[in-house]
Ligand SMILES: Nc1ncnc2c1ncn2[C@@H]1O[C@H](COP(=O)(O)OP(=O)(O)O)[C@@H](O)[C@H]1O
């Protein structure tokens with residue numbers, strides 16, 4: 092018995108960090124995914140372990156299920172079909188299980204992902220032996236939502252083999268969950284994000300679950316229908332950073348300067364709302380595509396300035412901003428910042444030559460550029476077969 096799930100990464104067009112503090116943000120899924128396959132052994136395999144293979148990292152972790160039962164006895168006894176948060180005590184027990192696996196120091200950032208895996212697995216599948224294989228097209232820790240895509244794909248695969256959702260297991264092609272099942276996947280994925288991020292807003296797991304483009308505020312989403320092409324160059328500075336630490340840094344700054352930061356968050360809220368209005372406004376209205384793009388560029392610049400106020404920009408991000416500005420292109424960081432990825436709007440009338448030139452200049456600085464398709468599908472699952 093095998094099921095596979097895939098979930099997309101995302102870009103945040105406006106509102107990262109401020110969304111954690113109640114502001115509106117706008118995000119779109121991208122066509123780079125994380126894939127999770129889940130397989131239960133057959134009795135003749137004589138396998139009583141839970142295995143997690145992180146293929147891209149060439150890492151494999153394995154726990155005898157008896158060990159998981161011993162360390163986490165309370166998780167299954169209190170199993171509930173509704174998503175629950177991991178308590179501090181259980182988190183400590185999970186950390187002990189992860190520590191036993193001796194993750195190499197250079198890859199220690201994966202420990203939170205492995206912890207999220209153990210929590211979601213035992214909550215949804217209990218102490219069953221299984222092999223879970225993960226691969227990803229997303230760079231990890233770069234602001235493109237790899238943590239959310241991992242949590243969503245994992246929740247999707249685990250729930251596909253649970254009694255909580257209704258799926259046609261005879262369909263051997265990529266298929267979508269029903270509306271209420273999607274809600275469940277999203278809620279479990281949020282619990283995974285909580286373990287990886289500390290204090291997630293929920294925007295990343297929500298856009299990965301539902302796909303398309305969304306407006307998000309205080310846990311609730313509005314699906315957006317874009318009425319204009321939106322081509323974004325994504326520049327990966329390859330400077331590593333950790334969302335959890337950056338989110339915590341903004342919270343600390345907010346505690347130190349509550350009044351000033353509340354103005355910053357309100358300004359971001361207005362920027363996100365205006366951006367979503369422009370994106371959704373009917374095609375042939377009073378504003379031409381070029382006028383809309385100019386407004387979006389200005390909003391991106393304003394948002395970037397406010398992210399600087401929050402303390403999440405970085406020298407390398409400023410280098411990307413300066414480089415793209417030479418070509419009169421507007422940019423902003425996307426995701427948690429502190430390095431990671433930067434978005435640059437590529438207006439419709441921009442010539443291919445300019446795109447090639449700016450890309451070449453960015454790549455000569457050692458950055459990696461890509462143009463991802465935005466607003467595609469959310470989480471999908473596929474039983475058996477080889478779709
Ligand atoms: N494919 C994966 N396998 C294991 N852990 C993952 C995977 N993708 C993401 N993670 C976890 O998420 C962390 C990165 O998340 P984060 O700092 O939020 O950056 P981002 O979500 O922007 O990529 C990784 O350090 C790891 O713990």
Ligand SMILES: C[C@@](O)(CCOP(=O)(O)O)CC(=O)O
Pocket residue numbers: 106107108109110111233234235236237238288290291292293294295334338425426427428
């Ligand atoms: C900074 C934040 O707004 C987005 C983080 O995205 P990422 O993990 O850097 O891809 C945090 C959140 O909304 O949970």
Ligand SMILES: [Mg+2]
Pocket residue numbers: 236237238239288295334
């Ligand atoms: Mg993340």
